[in-house]
């Protein structure tokens with residue numbers, strides 16, 4: 001594997017080794033990221049570039065700016081405050097327009113403070129690990145009542161292996177919460193192996209079984225991901241494999257067959273396969289980040305249960321034979337078992 005795309009080495013945005021990620025969100029009352037009521041910590045930074053990413057604000061490690069066009073009056077206070085000229089006023093043929101050159105933006109936040117209309121928002125908070133943990137376990141009582149806990153997600157938690165290992169250790173061994181790790185498994189095995197000590201559950205995304213598409217579209221290496229997933233199984237970890245089904249990417253009959261055949265051949269027990277149909281809710285996030293023009297899935301319609309029912313049906317006998325749950329939509333969704 002290339003040394004520039006793993007979680008440990010050089011980060012593609014800054015050229016620096018990343019130790020402490022920014023946090024984009026600590027989301028409470030989450031029902032999608034593991035069992036029960038959960039709090040999900042979203043770390044900012046990912047080595048992959050899935051063109052459909054549902055959380056584009058977590059891809060870059062750097063602070064970014066959300067610009068809410070519906071709130072913006074064009075008053076220009078942000079341009080006056082901007083020290084780098086990233087936000088500026090352009091006068092053209094009698095018209096005055098606010099411009100934003102994101103390549104020049106350092107994420108200093110001066111425009112956010114200058115705006116009286118809350119039309120700008122900084123994406124990516126600097127928080128100490130103490131602050132992250134305090135907020136993450138605030139709903140401990142709900143975790144206990146619902147069988148929930150904390151999920152570390154992103155971005156890619158394994159893009160920050162030392163940080164994630166320490167956060168996981170403290171959440172599990174000091175706070176004693178149920179802990180899930182949401183990962184693409186695109187990392188060095190030794191980093192994932194470290195997390196087996198702390199995590200109660202791994203949510204592993206398997207984006208396609210086609211190595212060429214993995215490399216050319218997502219910028220990952222399927223061999224590394226398969227090897228890590230199989231090692232996790234051999235290590236006895238509890239695993240829910242997540243198949244996000246994307247139009248024109250992995251929703252053909254051949255794609256479905258490849259998923260079923262691979263999962264049937266795994267070297268041991270998994271807990272579940274969750275089939276997650278593509279949804280279009282992320283479009284607004286791309287707009288806020290000024291990336292809508294480059295968003296490949298702009299105007300694509302969401303998929304629904306009926307769009308993946310063939311995969312669910314094909315997976316059902318494997319799920320029965322290998323005794324794992326198979327759902328559409330995750331823990332709150334329809335199961336393959338309910339088909340029979």
Ligand code: SF4
Pocket residue numbers: 071072073074075076077078079098114115116117118119120
């Ligand atoms: S200060 Fe706020 S409202 Fe005024 S132009 Fe900038 S973003 Fe828009």
Ligand code: SF4
Pocket residue numbers: 065081082083084085086087104105106107108109110111112
């Ligand atoms: S965050 Fe700083 S550099 Fe970026 S647009 Fe705002 S003021 Fe300019």
